[in-house]
Amino acid sequence: MFDWSMTPLGPMEAWPERLRAAADLCLRSALPAALYVGEQRILIHNDAWVELIGGEAALGRPAPDVSTSLWPIVRDLVPEVVRSGEGAFVREQSLSMVRDGSEEERWWNCHLIPVLDCDGRPLAILNQANEVTRVVSAEKRLSFQVLLADALRGADDPEAVKHSATRLLGEYLGTARVGYAEVDEATSSAWVRSDWTADPDVLSLAGQRTDLTSFGDDALAWLRSGEVLMIPDIRLLSLGAERTQAWEAVGLRALITVPLVRDGELKAMLYVHEPHARLWKRSDAAIARDVAERTWSAIERAQAEQSLRESEDHYRHTVESTPQVTWTALPSGELNRVSGRWKDWTGTTGLGSAWADGLHPEDVGRSMAAWGECLKTGKAYDIEHRLGMIGGSFRWARSRAFPRLGADGKILLWYGSTEDIHEKKVAEEHQRLLINELNHRVKNSLATVQAIAFQTLRGDTPLAEARARFEARLIALSKAHNLLTEQNWERAALERVVRDATEHLGGERRFCVSGPEVWLSPRAALALALALHELGTNAAKYGALSADCGRVEIAWTDDGGTLRLDWKEHGGPAVAAPTRRGFGSRLIEQGLGGDLGGEARIAFEADGLRCTVEAALDQIAAREGDIG
Amino acid sequence: MAERLRVLIVEDEMLVAMNIEDMLLDLGHEVAGLASRLAPALALAEEAEIDAAVLDVNLAGEQSFPVADLLDRRGIPFLFATGYGLGGIEERYRGRVVLQKPFRLADLGAALQSAIQG
Numbered sequence: 001m002f003d004w005s006m007t008p009l010g011p012m013e014a015w016p017e018r019l020r021a022a023a024d025l026c027l028r029s030a031l032p033a034a035l036y037v038g039e040q041r042i043l044i045h046n047d048a049w050v051e052l053i054g055g056e057a058a059l060g061r062p063a064p065d066v067s068t069s070l071w072p073i074v075r076d077l078v079p080e081v082v083r084s085g086e087g088a089f090v091r092e093q094s095l096s097m098v099r100d101g102s103e104e105e106r107w108w109n110c111h112l113i114p115v116l117d118c119d120g121r122p123l124a125i126l127n128q129a130n131e132v133t134r135v136v137s138a139e140k141r142l143s144f145q146v147l148l149a150d151a152l153r154g155a156d157d158p159e160a161v162k163h164s165a166t167r168l169l170g171e172y173l174g175t176a177r178v179g180y181a182e183v184d185e186a187t188s189s190a191w192v193r194s195d196w197t198a199d200p201d202v203l204s205l206a207g208q209r210t211d212l213t214s215f216g217d218d219a220l221a222w223l224r225s226g227e228v229l230m231i232p233d234i235r236l237l238s239l240g241a242e243r244t245q246a247w248e249a250v251g252l253r254a255l256i257t258v259p260l261v262r263d264g265e266l267k268a269m270l271y272v273h274e275p276h277a278r279l280w281k282r283s284d285a286a287i288a289r290d291v292a293e294r295t296w297s298a299i300e301r302a303q304a305e306q307s308l309r310e311s312e313d314h315y316r317h318t319v320e321s322t323p324q325v326t327w328t329a330l331p332s333g334e335l336n337r338v339s340g341r342w343k344d345w346t347g348t349t350g351l352g353s354a355w356a357d358g359l360h361p362e363d364v365g366r367s368m369a370a371w372g373e374c375l376k377t378g379k380a381y382d383i384e385h386r387l388g389m390i391g392g393s394f395r396w397a398r399s400r401a402f403p404r405l406g407a408d409g410k411i412l413l414w415y416g417s418t419e420d421i422h423e424k425k426v427a428e429e430h431q432r433l434l435i436n437e438l439n440h441r442v443k444n445s446l447a448t449v450q451a452i453a454f455q456t457l458r459g460d461t462p463l464a465e466a467r468a469r470f471e472a473r474l475i476a477l478s479k480a481h482n483l484l485t486e487q488n489w490e491r492a493a494l495e496r497v498v499r500d501a502t503e504h505l506g507g508e509r510r511f512c513v514s515g516p517e518v519w520l521s522p523r524a525a526l527a528l529a530l531a532l533h534e535l536g537t538n539a540a541k542y543g544a545l546s547a548d549c550g551r552v553e554i555a556w557t558d559d560g561g562t563l564r565l566d567w568k569e570h571g572g573p574a575v576a577a578p579t580r581r582g583f584g585s586r587l588i589e590q591g592l593g594g595d596l597g598g599e600a601r602i603a604f605e606a607d608g609l610r611c612t613v614e615a616a617l618d619q620i621a622a623r624e625g626d627i628g
Numbered sequence: 629m630a631e632r633l634r635v636l637i638v639e640d641e642m643l644v645a646m647n648i649e650d651m652l653l654d655l656g657h658e659v660a661g662l663a664s665r666l667a668p669a670l671a672l673a674e675e676a677e678i679d680a681a682v683l684d685v686n687l688a689g690e691q692s693f694p695v696a697d698l699l700d701r702r703g704i705p706f707l708f709a710t711g712y713g714l715g716g717i718e719e720r721y722r723g724r725v726v727l728q729k730p731f732r733l734a735d736l737g738a739a740l741q742s743a744i745q746g
Binding site: 587 | 640641642643644645646647650651662664665688711712713715716728729730
């Protein structure tokens with residue numbers, strides 16, 4: 001038994017009856033209980049009081065003098081309880097206490113009951129205490145976790161997730177700086193994208209890159225093993241003076257670091273920093289680890305969503321900006337997705353069976369039959385058909401589709417595209433026409449050459465002479481072709497035809513050429529070139545050009561829609577009509593007249609041969625689109 | 629030797645027409661008319677006393693099928709001579725005798741014979 005006689009209370013036998021009863025109650029209480037006796041608040045307490053509150057036994061000492069007691073919690077209530085004689089209750093009051101060597105915040109509910117004497121005067125106050133630390137911290141953690149979950153839920157940006165989580169954790173722990181560092185083991189460095197600081201005076205580590213070796217080997221090995229690192233004061237580590245000072249310079253004395261290890265590799269770290277030494281609680285590490293884990297899953301989810309979104313964006317952009325229409329169809333053949341371009345083109349949705357509405361009516365049957373066949377056989381669809389465009393025109397397109405098969409070999413979906421091939425198709429058609437036309441022209445040219453050969457070689461002309469004539473005629477024809485080619489086979493200038501036909505016979509020295517500009521059709525140009533060749537050859541052999549000073553005058557007029565061309569030879573030998581009509585005169589009189597749709601006459605005038613050609617200009621002039 | 633036929637030539641390229649004319653003469657036939665445009669060709673096909681005709685298809689941009697129609701109505705056999713080949717012949721005349729330019733003397737003779745024999 002405690003000897004109360006040495007205390008201000010004196011021996012217990014001398015206590016008022018009611019105080020003795022209260023003391024008995026206090027000592028027998030299972031809860032921590034104490035009596036504050038008299039004006040001095042002398043302490044009487046039970047064993048549970050010492051056990052739970054910690055510290056020294058303080059029986060018989062004034063409560064305000066005892067360092068480890070609940071007095072700070074109840075101090076302010078005591079005068080009112082004494083005055084009114086009524087009990088009082090305080091709940092969830094915190095008090096910092098050292099237990100198991102580490103300082104912890106602990107929470108208490110306290111009951112104050114006045115002990116009165118027979119006259120109602122206060123003798124003492126009974127304090128029963130109930131520790132509620134577990135409940136309070138569970139609630140605090142719960143509400144923190146709710147806040148955290150709210151902040152992380154629906155966050156779709158990894159940076160926003162980090163920002164919310166670091167701020168909440170920093171506020172909860174009442175710390176200076178919380179951040180998230182990405183680790184690159186390849187370069188052995190950690191990099192902070194952004195962090196949270198309690199106020200602007202605290203240095204932010206955002207943008208900083210740190211060599212992992214600056215953590216020290218022990219700490220690094222600890223982190224790499226996936227364990228939370230909790231350091232109350234870095235001066236206690238054997239980092240070396242230089243490193244320790246470097247860390248302190250950036251505001252770091254105490255820290256909690258949670259590592260993220262994936263596939264055996266350190267990927268990232270969540271850090272909590274204090275600029276002064278701090279005795280961390282185990283629950284601080286637990287909550288930091290909890291925050292780190294939830295944040296990482298939220299970040300990973302947000303990153304996955306972001307990359308999915310980017311991939312969808314990319315896909316949509318690709319689909320919409322490709323010059324083709326892309327579409328998908330169900331195994332039934334109904335289109336279930338068609339890119340917007342189809343509507344831009346045809347004004348129809350293309351969905352379901354409506355794709356047929358976008359086609360040229362003549363191509364619908366053929367296209368549907370081919371599509372039906374593909375649906376049945378699973379063969380790729382590939383067809384050229386015309387699309388009915390919004391403006392009412394039609395354009396050629398190529399549609400293709402390939403089936404995607406499931407594991408069971410059945411078609412899951414068709415992936416199709418429709419491409420505008422109009423220009424290509426039109427060019428192909430144009431080329432086909434051109435080749436046809438080329439074939440026709442070559443055949444006609446060969447027929448002409450055949451005729452020239454036939455006419456040149458018949459009769460009794462010696463072979464060498466016949467060959468020279470044949471070649472000269474072919475060259476005359478070839479020159480006329482050149483002229484026409486220059487003008488895209490649309491026309492040739494009459495003056496050029498005349499000059500080409502006479503150049504090799506002396507040109508301006510022998511020929512006087514005059515006449516207005518006339519553009520000839522290809523047919524007229526070819527006929528005239530051959531006729532002029534025959535006239536020139538004849539003149540050189542028998543006519544004006546066979547004499548030294550003979551000349552030829554070639555003049556034409558456009559006389560109200562009629563072309564009159566006159567070839568007149570001067571200064572040659574006297575002319576006599578030939579006894580026999582040769583190829584030349586036949587070609588001119590019969591052929592040229594026919595080709596020009598007019599008349600050509602040869603007159604054997606005594607002073608020189610004359611050839612006159614008359615033709616309606618509308619028969620021989622170049623016309624739009626005339627390709628001979 | 630085949631019988632002597634009076635043949636109409638419809639051909640807009642005079643050199644070629646002259647050649648056909650000479651070929652017909654060499655084959656022992658007679659040239660009963662020569663037209664290089666559609667209008668005179670129609671007139672000849674309607675009135676001329678002829679036994680057969682050689683028709684170019686393209687006459688300075690116009691097609692000669694109306695001439696063929698007229699000849700058919702009169703029961704006069706004819707053949708086409710063209711640089712276009714069969715592709716340039718109207719559907720209804722695809723079964724007729726068609727000579728591809730250029731052609732040989734003997735080809736013209738044989739073509740005329742088969743046109744006459746129908």
